[in-house]
Amino acid sequence: MAETKSKPKADEFNILITGVGGQGVMTLGAIIAQAAINEGKEVRTSELHGLAKRFGHTEFHLRIGKDAKTTIIPNKSADVIIALEPLESLPLIKYCDKEKTVAFLDSIQIKPTKMDIKEIPYPNLEEIKEKLKSHVKEINMYDASAEAVKQTGKRVYANIYLLGKMLKYKALPISARTVSKTIEKEFGKEGFNLKILDSAMKGKD
Amino acid sequence: MLDVLKPNGSVLLLGDDAVVRGALEAGVSFSSTYPGTPVSEVGDLFCQISKETGVHFEYCANEKVAAEVAAGVAFSGLRSIVSFKHFGFNVASDSIFPLAYHGVKGGMVIVFSDDPNCWSSGQSEQDTRFFAKIGHMPMLEPSNSQEVKDFTKYAFDLSEKYNMPVLLRLTTRIAYGKTMVKLGPIKKGKALGTGKFSNSDKWSTMPPKIIERHAELHEIIEKLEKESSNSGFNKILNGNKGGVGLIASGVSYTCCLEACDRLGLKLPIMKLSFYPYPKKDIAKFIKEYDLKEVLTVEEIEDFIEQQVKQVVAEEGMQVKVIGKELIQPWGEMRSEKIIYALGKMLGIEIPEEKKTPVDVFKRDPILCPGCPHRASFWNIKQTMGAEAVYGGDIGCYILGIFDPINMQDYIVSMGSGTGIAHGIHRATGKTVVAFMGDSTFFHSGLPEIANAVYNQSDMIIIVLDNGITAMTGQQPNPGAGIKCEENAPKLSIEEICRAMGAEVAVVNPFATKKMQETLKEMKDKKGVRVIVSRQPCRLMFMRNAKKNKIKVPVYYIDQKLCKKCGKCNEYGCPAIHYDKKKDMYYIDENMCWGCSVCSQICPYGAIKAKPEQKE
Numbered sequence: 001m002a003e004t005k006s007k008p009k010a011d012e013f014n015i016l017i018t019g020v021g022g023q024g025v026m027t028l029g030a031i032i033a034q035a036a037i038n039e040g041k042e043v044r045t046s047e048l049h050g051l052a053k054r055f056g057h058t059e060f061h062l063r064i065g066k067d068a069k070t071t072i073i074p075n076k077s078a079d080v081i082i083a084l085e086p087l088e089s090l091p092l093i094k095y096c097d098k099e100k101t102v103a104f105l106d107s108i109q110i111k112p113t114k115m116d117i118k119e120i121p122y123p124n125l126e127e128i129k130e131k132l133k134s135h136v137k138e139i140n141m142y143d144a145s146a147e148a149v150k151q152t153g154k155r156v157y158a159n160i161y162l163l164g165k166m167l168k169y170k171a172l173p174i175s176a177r178t179v180s181k182t183i184e185k186e187f188g189k190e191g192f193n194l195k196i197l198d199s200a201m202k203g204k205d
Numbered sequence: 206m207l208d209v210l211k212p213n214g215s216v217l218l219l220g221d222d223a224v225v226r227g228a229l230e231a232g233v234s235f236s237s238t239y240p241g242t243p244v245s246e247v248g249d250l251f252c253q254i255s256k257e258t259g260v261h262f263e264y265c266a267n268e269k270v271a272a273e274v275a276a277g278v279a280f281s282g283l284r285s286i287v288s289f290k291h292f293g294f295n296v297a298s299d300s301i302f303p304l305a306y307h308g309v310k311g312g313m314v315i316v317f318s319d320d321p322n323c324w325s326s327g328q329s330e331q332d333t334r335f336f337a338k339i340g341h342m343p344m345l346e347p348s349n350s351q352e353v354k355d356f357t358k359y360a361f362d363l364s365e366k367y368n369m370p371v372l373l374r375l376t377t378r379i380a381y382g383k384t385m386v387k388l389g390p391i392k393k394g395k396a397l398g399t400g401k402f403s404n405s406d407k408w409s410t411m412p413p414k415i416i417e418r419h420a421e422l423h424e425i426i427e428k429l430e431k432e433s434s435n436s437g438f439n440k441i442l443n444g445n446k447g448g449v450g451l452i453a454s455g456v457s458y459t460c461c462l463e464a465c466d467r468l469g470l471k472l473p474i475m476k477l478s479f480y481p482y483p484k485k486d487i488a489k490f491i492k493e494y495d496l497k498e499v500l501t502v503e504e505i506e507d508f509i510e511q512q513v514k515q516v517v518a519e520e521g522m523q524v525k526v527i528g529k530e531l532i533q534p535w536g537e538m539r540s541e542k543i544i545y546a547l548g549k550m551l552g553i554e555i556p557e558e559k560k561t562p563v564d565v566f567k568r569d570p571i572l573c574p575g576c577p578h579r580a581s582f583w584n585i586k587q588t589m590g591a592e593a594v595y596g597g598d599i600g601c602y603i604l605g606i607f608d609p610i611n612m613q614d615y616i617v618s619m620g621s622g623t624g625i626a627h628g629i630h631r632a633t634g635k636t637v638v639a640f641m642g643d644s645t646f647f648h649s650g651l652p653e654i655a656n657a658v659y660n661q662s663d664m665i666i667i668v669l670d671n672g673i674t675a676m677t678g679q680q681p682n683p684g685a686g687i688k689c690e691e692n693a694p695k696l697s698i699e700e701i702c703r704a705m706g707a708e709v710a711v712v713n714p715f716a717t718k719k720m721q722e723t724l725k726e727m728k729d730k731k732g733v734r735v736i737v738s739r740q741p742c743r744l745m746f747m748r749n750a751k752k753n754k755i756k757v758p759v760y761y762i763d764q765k766l767c768k769k770c771g772k773c774n775e776y777g778c779p780a781i782h783y784d785k786k787k788d789m790y791y792i793d794e795n796m797c798w799g800c801s802v803c804s805q806i807c808p809y810g811a812i813k814a815k816p817e818q819k820e
Binding site (some may be wrong): 018020021022033037042043044045047048049054055056057067068069070071072074075088089090091095112113114115116117118119121155171197199 | 217242245246324325364377378381382383384385448459460462463466467486496537540541550563567568569570572574599607608609665774775777778779781782783785786795803
């Protein structure tokens with residue numbers, strides 16, 4: 001297979017979200033996609049359902065802009081990668097570009113059962129970051145799950161927390177206002193979503 | 206309101222959902238399915254909107270039945286749509302192939318999806334396009350959700366114009382890709398009960414009539430080729446003359462666009478979306494662009510390549526057609542594969558992709574915490590031994606092939622576990638333990654068991670009855686007691702097996718001691734023995750518990766009592782972990798779904814339910 005240096009396109013922004021099946025990868029992808037649509041942008045996504053994701057590695061490809069042609073992000077073309085579980089960021093390396101890819105990681109460690117059975121220790125987070133470092137421009141890691149549990153008692157809001165951090169640092173081509181409006185429309189004003197988004201955007205890192 | 210039901214505007218739709226919208230715009234009356242990834246969502250969405258839209262929907266016992274029911278509706282003048290995965294087409298093919306001969310009155314659309322790269326398919330990497338040729342039926346192949354919607358709608362008209370079913374072929378990345386769709390008006394379909402079946406010899410075929418009809422079908426195929434040419438579905442993207450051109454279909458077409466963009470090339474591209482492909486148009490494309498070389502771009506086999514080569518040979522053109530020579534017939538299409546092929550053809554230097562730059566720990570899918578299949582596997586391995594021959598089948602329990610369960614020595618197709626078990630018994634004299642799920646039991650297990658009893662086999666059949674078709678997203682089956690959002694007759698697996706003459710026992714896999722006792726008793730008997738291992742799918746159970754605010758216990762390991770024997774870890778539940786540094790076994794509370802099996806496995810009583818429970 002070939003690898004080519006991606007030519008920068010006028011209108012294309014590629015986001016790759018990963019995690020363990022059940023963590024909220026699809027939900028996060030759907031929110032960002034809908035927010036982009038609400039800003040009048042063209043969106044393409046690709047996901048997998050069924051047996052492929054039962055507590056396994058999950059990927060959601062999201063492409064914003066009219067110059068994107070496929071639903072799958074080509075190699076070396078991700079602008080942002082989001083890993084709701086740090087270990088799962090490593091299979092995404094082929095999509096990363098040292099010059100531009102910004103990574104957002106949750107520090108939560110969900111140990112694969114295979115590691116328990118084979119008594120392989122989960123690598124420490126610095127080790128994972130070290131592996132990723134030479135393939136991306138920037139790594140941002142947050143205790144998103146820990147924060148979510150602290151604030152809501154539930155781990156599932158970690159994805160929204162990470163989204164808040166991305167908006168805080170303007171890592172996405174969508175305004176924070178559109179995202180919170182989208183969340184409000186899809187999930188209602190009540191509940192934890194808007195609160196955790198807000199706390200991530202305003203809180204210290 | 207669901208996007209798929211909006212009256213107008215542009216929405217982002219999953220390919221599967223776009224099928225449903227297209228059918229609604231065509232005025233469909235009836236939809237049926239047997240669930241299969243990646244098209245399970247077609248049926249599920251029809252089920253969800255059935256009451257609101259008045260389109261009747263049915264989950265069927267298997268794909269053959271689903272196709273037959275849809276055919277009966279179409280015989281009676283109403284529009285019907287049936288969906289299943291590629292393997293489902295194999296099951297249904299026995300009834301589908303004669304349908305072009307018989308003809309239909311109301312439009313009938315058969316939606317199926319291939320799964321290049323086998324994301325959710327364990328049997329083979331099958332290219333089902335060849336069925337269109339065997340079945341003498343037109344086949345439409347969309348490349349994005351807009352085309353899925355438009356082609357589905359058109360397929361109904363086409364079906365009625367030629368009185369034969371029309372195939373709509375998806376692939377995983379089309380079915381599970383989302384692109385923008387401009388909606389058209391929804392049309393109310395004819396109500397059920399208003400269909401008319403006219404008794405005529407039209408619906409029965411026997412020689413010599415069948416051979417006359419076969420001759421007619423070949424004339425129709427020629428007409429359909431003209432229809433394809435005039436449809437506007439096969440498109441040509443302008444490019445430079447005198448060099449290389451591309452011919453592609455479906456998702457491969459979008460990859461061609463991406464590849465040419467990235468290489469900065471302006472090559473002419475022909476998109477083929479309507480089989481039978483228009484030979485004249487293919488020849489015209491090659492001539493008009495004065496092509497010296499053509500790259501055919503398609504997933505899996507060389508379906509398009511062979512037909513383009515045939516056109517070139519018939520026309521005596523001097524053009525080299527390259528396909529599978531440069532783009533391998535396995536795995537799914539990526540723009541990188543096309544970039545590589547074009548690089549070779551055009552002499553552009555493209556650096557070889559480096560192997561995965563870092564060692565990646567592959568996280569395999571795994572049975573859920575608290576999955577009753579894991580408990581069944583455990584109990585069976587304790588009594589039958591690791592060395593017994595275990596016959597596998599299709600369902601979530603496929604995941605039992607992984608560590609630490611390592612059970613199922615062969616997996617072929619739905620229901621096959623039992624048939625093959627009998628063959629192994631005949632050849633070796635061994636007593637095979639064959640698994641099948643409840644959905645598989647009704648899908649194709651029944652004739653397998655009938656055959657085993659009739660031919661006086663010796664085997665133990667374990668029906669892993671979790672009350673639902675779990676793997677494809679929790680669809681009901683005839684044993685579930687429900688159909689699409691309504692109560693339904695609940696067929697009893699044990700009563701059916703007893704009626705067929707098998708020795709039957711029903712067990713609860715979470716009661717490990719009792720289940721193992723029953724297994725031992727059954728092991729000592731002879732003949733066909735069926736053990737129904739019954740416990741609801743834990744994912745379904747947890748969802749219901751959440752909905753109905755039922756508390757589920759959470760288990761923990763009392764470190765004072767734990768002797769670190771590691772027996773709980775051998776069970777392979779994703780909630781149980783081992784911390785090597787601290788030499789400590791522990792349960793992740795967030796992951797525990799409270800099945801209690803680990804507490805029964807622990808020889809020291811160290812695993813206990815927490816006094817407080819989670820909601």
